[in-house]
Amino acid sequence: MMEWVISILLLLGGSLILVGSIGLVKMPDFFMRLHGPTKATTLGMACLLFAAMAYYGFYGEGVSVKEILISMFLLITAPISGYMLIKSAIHHRLDSIESTRGKDNIEED
């Protein structure tokens, strides 16, 4: 039973990471490309670390805190790096396609 839970969590995490990277390659401009990695890889890493926690709790040397530490660290730092990336993209005035939303909110400096 526990093996099924760990396998489903692992497959979910791996496919979310793959979807994030496909979004990084396929999206048309930078403001859309930021969505894939910052959202999907955070969810995928959370799934993988929960699977690792269940694996070590069930088979190995007991549940440890380090998985929660890595997952909390990624959860806190992913929005900050996304914010810094979008600031530098706006500063460099990158091109965007017509249907990108929210371009009216960018201030002229």
Next chain:
Amino acid sequence: MLETVILIVFAMIGVSLLLNLWRLVVGPSIPDRILALDTMYINTIALIVLYGMNMGTSLYFEAALLIALLGFVSTVAVCKYLLRGDIIE
């Protein structure tokens, strides 16, 4: 069953690392390349966690934590350099 699933997830993360490498080489602007590098850091953490599960030891989580820390700090430093032309003013 778990060994097969771990191998499949290894293949998924390898494919996504290759896609990130493609974006890192091709990427038309500099923020694209920084984003691809940041995603490669996160995928490397996933790869190390999976390798630890494959080997059956939790010895590799410190390495994963170090890579997470250095990836965040380097991303913020390079973005700061792009914004200001300087890291520490």
